[in-house]
Amino acid sequence: MKKFKAGLFGLGVVGSGVYKALQQNGKYGISIEKIAVKNIDKKRDLELPNGILTTAAVEILDNTDLDIIIELINDPEEAFSIVKKAFKKGKSVVSANKKMVALYHKEILELREKHGVKFFYEGAVCGSVPILRLLDQHYKSDQVNSIKAIANGTCNFILSKMVSENQGYDLALKDAQDLGFAELDPYSDVSGEDTRFKLSIMIYHAFGLFIHPNEIPLQGINYLDENIKDFAQKHHLKIKLIGEAQEVNGKITAKVEPQLVNESHDFYNIENEYNGILVDAVFAGEQFVKGKGAGSFPTALAVLSNLKDLKYDLAVAKIAKKEIKSYSKNSKTEIYFIAGFNDNFNFQGLEVLNKEEGYILAKGQFDYLEELKKGNPDLYWVQLSENIFEELVNQEALI
Known part of the structure; x- marks a missing residue:
């Protein structure tokens, strides 16, 4: 040969x-x-x-x-x-x-x-996890409903240190930099930008639609403080930066934001520099893959795999002549942990479910929170599912 x-x-x-x-x-x-x-x-x-x-x-x-x-x-x-x-x-x-x-x-x-x-x-995308190959080949005969991903090892490392080891954000970031998981300028990672780039790529392979990353709503982890760390620890939850996209009636929505997950979630045990991807499809149902998303050899493995693809003349997916799906801005109302606001913060436009010193739990929309952030630069939000909120209410964990 x-x-x-x-x-x-x-x-x-x-x-x-x-x-x-x-x-x-x-x-x-x-x-x-x-x-x-x-x-x-x-x-x-x-x-x-x-x-x-x-x-x-x-x-x-x-x-x-x-x-x-x-x-x-x-x-x-x-x-x-x-x-x-x-x-x-x-x-x-x-x-x-x-x-x-x-x-x-x-x-x-x-x-x-x-x-x-x-x-x-x-x-x-995602280092050693062959997600593009899976989407192109394994799911080629299926129809993807949604894809959710922990796609940035730096953020996941920082969040693991904050919740599991009780470190503050700044110390967790320094540890990530000392170990080579974060750059001296970590903005692309901690702002969620890196995850957004990867999500944009995965959307094409999952749904056949090109979406420029700047069109995807974004909230990173660089504003997180003691309020969310204490809340997560108190209720045995973990914080994960998740990029997600889903299709509903031919419309694709997408976003990147930190989310709270409990021990029943596949992402709960994805720690440190590991990545995880959860794909839901019509025939296959939910399937979950994980692997190292950062480092020399995990990413090199993906490159080497592609070199073998070239050597053995593996076919590549063709561009669809016509995009049959379209992109729609996410306008879903969800429950959020919201903190980082000042004393004059106006809660109008949010359905406040619980209010504590330094934070609130409220129903709202991502784009509305983006507007609020313009006047409150330290504002941040972390999404939590209705199931988690209901569990906290049932356990009388919320006043």
Whole structure:
């Protein structure tokens, strides 16, 4: 069987994992011939052949001996430029850049078809969990009703430390940074933006609809305080940042927000850097998968899996000629734990169910809470199901 030659862009955490795996295991039949980096002189924990590193992208893109391009850099704009140029050269691409894919999803897949190449990006979503593969293959003959996901290991790690180990948000974030789960600037993770990118990608594979991430309502975990931590601990609940999308009568709704879950929920025991995805479909019913969503080798595994897809010429899903579903803003009224408001906070527009020092439980709509936040920048909300609320009432846990 032919041995494939690849060019690699980026030698960070994931890129190093991919390179090490290919060097240590010849079963993949793929060799990395050239690696493009920003700084050749940077110290790296890798043994690299002389001359394999370059700062010139053209040394890879114009190399006619290379069969595959592996794109693993951070900058979405630069990554998109690399992908477009690779396609024009007739080269197939494997990427793990969720921001690039989410922002340019439809355009990338259209260019892929135009140039007759392949583009795989399993590593862009949930690390070692093969959710895109499952949606494309396992659920291809089914109809997905909804998808819910803990899709950011950094947030899940922080929330685990806060509730299970009684840490404050700032200390939990520092631990995540010290262990390499969070960047020095953690905004994309803790704001929920990263989860939103991944949800946007999953929506296409689950429902066949391209939705720009900016259209998905968002509430992160960066405003959480002692009020919600104490509430969760008192009632034996856990806080999880969940991205979810569902279809009702051909309309797709989506959102990203922290939610309270109890021990009967599949997400309850998803801790630290692990991800979990719950898919509900017409024939299969509910199915749940979990795995490590962060780190060098979990994400590298997804990239390696896609490299094998290319090597064995696995087919890719075609873009639907016409989108038969449409996106609708989520206007559902739900129960929320709401805190972070000031003394002059106006509760009008919310159905207050319970009021305590520092927080309320109330029925409201996500978009209304977004409006309230404009005048109350520290305002935050955490959704809890009617079942959990009713249990608390029945247990007389609420005054």
